[in-house]
Amino acid sequence: MTQTDHTASWTLETQLVHGGICKPPAESAGLPTVHPIYASTTYVHNSAQALDQAFNGITPTGEQAYVYARQGNPNSYALEEALKLAEGGVGAVAFGSGMAAIHTALATGGLSVGTKVLASKDLYGPSIGLLRKVFQPAGVTIVLADLCNEQVSQTIEAEQPDVIYLETLSNPLVKLADLDKISAAAHAIGAITIVDSTFTTPYLLRPIEHGIDLVVHSATKYISGHGDSNGGILISASNALLDQARTYATMFGAMLSPFEAHLMLRGLRTLSLRVERQCQNAMQVACFLQKHPAVERIHYPGLAQHPHHELATHLLKREHFGGLLSFELREQTREAAYRFMDQLTLCLPATTLGDVFSLVSYPPMSSHRSLSQHERQEMGITEGCIRLSVGIEYAEDIIRDLDQALQRH
Ligand SMILES: Cc1ncc(COP(=O)(O)O)c(C=O)c1O
Structure with a gap:
């Protein structure tokens, strides 16, 4: 877009459509202390070349770029950055629900025809439903086992799964799984580990520090914390898994809206x-x-x-x-x-x-x-x-x- 101001020549009809279009405030006008809500589906760049580059997620000066909100928006990016730091991952992807984050994590872990997932039998009911109703018909073998007992390493070795999926605290009996043992046994056979950390939050436990590959949360719960927004988050320990997760998230279209992301970031502060x-x-x-x-x-x-x-x-x-x-x-x-x-x-x-x-x-x-x-x-x-x-x-x-x-x- 050229910088020339054409607005004076516009008719009322056109002015009504284009009035109030977002211009970032000049620093001298005062910057907001709280991230504004970017309720915008799409993003305009200074030139076609800058737009072209923004499709790769980066501005010419190396900052995060936005093109179309399903691929990311400034509010969910702010939340992703905050949770990446909180969990000690390399990056995060925000979703419209915890179930969407879990679905993407399982696909990112590599679940497809002919693969096997070893999942905790104590999982949240709909997570078992997701495995049985979505992944099993797609040719994935589902093994549900007790992953909270002493023999968990032997179970992993015997089952030889591609993906291991569990929760930090089981629902509703609040049992714990030994994450260090599980990640060691998983990595010995090249399996990807996914942990639903909803119940513990990064304040109580950081699964990546225990060797876990992907962490997911129903952000609807403690992260949001006020019963007013639904969302999910996936945090990755590696760039390869992060890129894959971002690709799936964009394709599945389960993105978090800017409004919900705003509420979640506010929740996260306390x-x-x-x-x-x-x-x-x-x-x-x-x-x-x-x-x-x-x-x-x-x-x-x-x-x-x-x-x-x-x-x-x-x-x-x-x-x-x-x-x-x-x-x-x-x-x-x-x-x-x-x-x-x-x-x-x-x-x-x-x-x-x-x-x-x-x-x-x-x-x-x-x-x-x-x-x-x-x-x-x-x-x-x-x-x-x-x-x-x-x-x-x-x-x-x-x-x-x-x-x-x-x-x-
Ligand atoms: C442990 C756990 N994981 C995932 C979910 C699903 O999250 P959402 O309802 O945000 O999709 C829930 C919901 O209760 C949960 O308790």
């Missing part, structure tokens, strides 16, 4: 404070539930009795065990679980986690709905199992609410 408080609260709640007569069993890695307490002290940030826990009602029935949920007045019975609010969910109704009762039982999820995502409220208020609901359910 992540450490929120998670800090959530961990403190969760510990207090776990100690309370542990002694409650209406509670049969509690699952929280911060408690010494949890089978992976030792591993948690090694893997997670010191003295921090996450904001998620689950417990089993003494009366292990769906009816008792529903009665308990209906009595709650502070904790919200809603299907998500990682928000500032305390949230209660019933896995047989939500995350593990698609599995049979028998399958759930095999995973250790009883009909009395309740998952609690502890929020940032005052701990005593959360405890009081749980107590009255437990007494009256």
Whole structure:
């Protein structure tokens, strides 16, 4: 575009269409402290040659360039840069949902006809659904196994998978997997490791430091943190996987909108404070539930009795065990679980986690709905199992609410 100002000669109709077109503010006009929202589908460059170069993602002066928002926009790029640094990766790609990030990670890992994925049997239900309903019909062999036990290296060696996929903390029983062991065994056979780190966030655990190749998050959860935006993120430990992920993301078209990216970046700024408080609260709640007569069993890695307490002290940030826990009602029935949920007045019975609010969910109704009762039982999820995502409220208020609901359910 030439720099000449033609606007004076335009008719009203044309001025209405072209008025207010974005010009970056001159530094003397004052720069915003917060990244503005770039709600623009496409980007204009100074010359056709600059546009040509921008298609390669770079300006003539070596900065990030934008052409078309499905391929990237300044807001999602800002979020990607922040999470790349937070996770210690070489780069990141933002998505419109956690499931989109997982789908892309699995494809980036190389899942295609004739390949095999070894996945944790404790995965989030829809992630198992994605493997079974999308990748299996495309010719991928799916092996679900316990990756949270001592024999995980032998399992990997025996299965010889192309891709290994697991979560840092399992849902809803908050079991941990030994990431160092898994990455060592995977790399010995040339397998790509993918970890869903939604429950731990980079504040508690950085899987790339433990040799993991690709990290994914449902950014809808702790990263966003306020229950107002859906998104996903993939962080790569290598440039080759990053390039592949970016290519797939562009083709799958599951990009994050600038509005959501803006909210997520805002959420990210308080992540450490929120998670800090959530961990403190969760510990207090776990100690309370542990002694409650209406509670049969509690699952929280911060408690010494949890089978992976030792591993948690090694893997997670010191003295921090996450904001998620689950417990089993003494009366292990769906009816008792529903009665308990209906009595709650502070904790919200809603299907998500990682928000500032305390949230209660019933896995047989939500995350593990698609599995049979028998399958759930095999995973250790009883009909009395309740998952609690502890929020940032005052701990005593959360405890009081749980107590009255437990007494009256
Ligand atoms: C561990 C985990 N991974 C992935 C997802 C999917 O994320 P989204 O709902 O953002 O697609 C969820 C959603 O609850 C989750 O809990």
